[in-house]
Amino acid sequence: MSDTGVKVPLQRIDAYRWRIPQSYQPEMRVPGIVYADDVLIEQIRQDNSLQQVANVATLPGIVGYSLAMPDIHWGYGFPVGGVAATDVETGVVSPGGIGFDINCGVRLLATGLSYQEVKGKADRLADELFQHLPSGVGGKGMRSLSERELREVMVRGAAWAVEQGYGFPEDLEVTEEGGCLTGASPEAVSTTAIQRGVNQLGSLGAGNHFCEVQVVDYIYDEEAARALGLYKDQVVTTIHCGSRGFGHQIAEDYIRVAESKQKDFGFKLVDRQLACLPLRSDLGKSYLGAMACGANFAWANRQLLMHGVRQAFSRVFGRQARPAEMPLVYDVCHNIAKIEEYRINGELQRVCVHRKGATRAFPAGHPAVPEKYRAVGQPVLIPGDMGRYSFVLVGAPGSMEQSFGTTCHGAGRQRSRTAAKKAISSKDLMAQLEAKGIAVRVHSKGLLAEEAPLAYKDAEQVVRVVHNAGLARLVVRLRPIIVVKG
DNA sequence: ATGTGC
Numbered sequence: 001m002s003d004t005g006v007k008v009p010l011q012r013i014d015a016y017r018w019r020i021p022q023s024y025q026p027e028m029r030v031p032g033i034v035y036a037d038d039v040l041i042e043q044i045r046q047d048n049s050l051q052q053v054a055n056v057a058t059l060p061g062i063v064g065y066s067l068a069m070p071d072i073h074w075g076y077g078f079p080v081g082g083v084a085a086t087d088v089e090t091g092v093v094s095p096g097g098i099g100f101d102i103n104c105g106v107r108l109l110a111t112g113l114s115y116q117e118v119k120g121k122a123d124r125l126a127d128e129l130f131q132h133l134p135s136g137v138g139g140k141g142m143r144s145l146s147e148r149e150l151r152e153v154m155v156r157g158a159a160w161a162v163e164q165g166y167g168f169p170e171d172l173e174v175t176e177e178g179g180c181l182t183g184a185s186p187e188a189v190s191t192t193a194i195q196r197g198v199n200q201l202g203s204l205g206a207g208n209h210f211c212e213v214q215v216v217d218y219i220y221d222e223e224a225a226r227a228l229g230l231y232k233d234q235v236v237t238t239i240h241c242g243s244r245g246f247g248h249q250i251a252e253d254y255i256r257v258a259e260s261k262q263k264d265f266g267f268k269l270v271d272r273q274l275a276c277l278p279l280r281s282d283l284g285k286s287y288l289g290a291m292a293c294g295a296n297f298a299w300a301n302r303q304l305l306m307h308g309v310r311q312a313f314s315r316v317f318g319r320q321a322r323p324a325e326m327p328l329v330y331d332v333c334h335n336i337a338k339i340e341e342y343r344i345n346g347e348l349q350r351v352c353v354h355r356k357g358a359t360r361a362f363p364a365g366h367p368a369v370p371e372k373y374r375a376v377g378q379p380v381l382i383p384g385d386m387g388r389y390s391f392v393l394v395g396a397p398g399s400m401e402q403s404f405g406t407t408c409h410g411a412g413r414q415r416s417r418t419a420a421k422k423a424i425s426s427k428d429l430m431a432q433l434e435a436k437g438i439a440v441r442v443h444s445k446g447l448l449a450e451e452a453p454l455a456y457k458d459a460e461q462v463v464r465v466v467h468n469a470g471l472a473r474l475v476v477r478l479r480p481i482i483v484v485k486g
Numbered sequence: 487a488t489g490t491g492c
Contacts, residue, residue: 076487099487100487100488101487101488104487137489137490138488138490196488205487206488206490207487207488208487243487244487245487245488248488252488
């Protein structure tokens with residue numbers, strides 16, 4: 001990761017908040033706010049992500065602040081872990097502010113099994129999972145689609161998958177947006193994207209995407225854990241995946257067209273990667289329609305993958321793990337833009353919230369929180385790294401007051417892929433994980449080291465910041481026992 | 487993240 005040597009000024013607000021003053025760059029329309037403690041802020045200073053927070057603050061129509069969560073790191077235009085809200089009338093949408101993996105997200109599946117029951121069969125379960133979940137770069141998915149079927153997926157998302165027999169209608173009630181963003185327009189999606197998408201539904205991909213079997217290791221909040229159906233020593237499964245090559249192609253197509261139109265729109269941005277489209281322009285509307293197609297593909301994708309997980313558990317545990325007894329706890333997306341309403345300076349304002357590596361965290365009582373969780377808040381799923389911990393939180397009222405209903409999304413990368421590979425070999429990492437009692441199955445062994453725990457910040461430190469800042473509340477900690485990767 | 491470069 002490069003360091004320009006330019007020091008972005010930071011003013012401490014309190015133990016968990018830092019301000020980048022608007023005076024730093026004349027083009028900034030709002031200040032920046034960074035959520036971090038003393039240790040994390042030093043790690044964040046190591047790359048260019050603070051400069052990117054300042055750059056995002058120059059976007060036309062940006063409202064309030066350019067925000068950064070404690071897991072931020074350098075990304076395309078926006079930092080990963082960045083949040084920006086733009087006015088729907090005067091503002092823009094920046095495709096790079098959603099990211100290449102449209103609706104990359106996380107779902108958590110409960111089981112009725114305890115660690116004691118799974119322990120002796122972990123290797124067999126790992127084999128079954130690896131077999132049921134197609135993975136790898138460019139890999140084909142569980143289901144090939146005709147173009148007509150892909151169109152249904154683009155418009156209907158996870159509901160299409162449920163109708164096809166992958167999972168249950170109840171799954172949709174605990175999926176963000178019900179597993180379908182409205183306003184999808186397949187005509188705004190290129191034929192190249194469609195060609196890439198038809199073979200990829202129900203596939204894990206590679207990189208930081210994974211399926212992990214985990215144990216509920218520590219309970220921070222008994223009442224909230226009970227409401228989410230989670231208890232100590234329970235075995236659960238996390239799926240982290242997105243829209244594969246399909247969403248990637250949509251992002252690439254619109255980033256390219258946005259870059260070519262900046263002059264026409266009269267924009268002179270400080271970074272060409274921030275290329276953006278007025279929300280009221282035809283191109284802006286086309287991007288949002290295409291982005292919704294990518295998002296819906298990702299929800300259908302995670303729905304198929306979850307079906308594969310339920311099948312794998314059933315194969316190993318029989319009647320002890322019937323699919324209907326493995327309820328979906330929740331599904332969040334952490335790379336997306338949404339039109340939402342917030343009270344800003346006393347007035348209700350409709351804004352386009354860009355969440356790039358950032359998770360929605362609506363508090364108790366919010367109408368978008370499923371009824372069964374309404375009293376505790378929206379579940380927030382935070383995968384850590386494969387060797388340490390992941391976390392479940394619930395949204396807290398502070399998110400509505402401070403961060404456009406948003407919190408962090410993960411541990412956050414601390415070392416580049418190249419630096420990680422230099423620091424440890426895949427073989428040594430595999431041995432380390434096995435020694436910790438974690439069964440690992442990986443499609444491309446060479447890529448494993450890029451995702452080593454040492455490549456990531458400490459997720460526990462990240463979630464402590466958002467907990468203490470009042471954006472979300474800690475509920476449980478999860479410890480990995482099986483890792484399946486692309 | 488990614489048919490891992492254009």
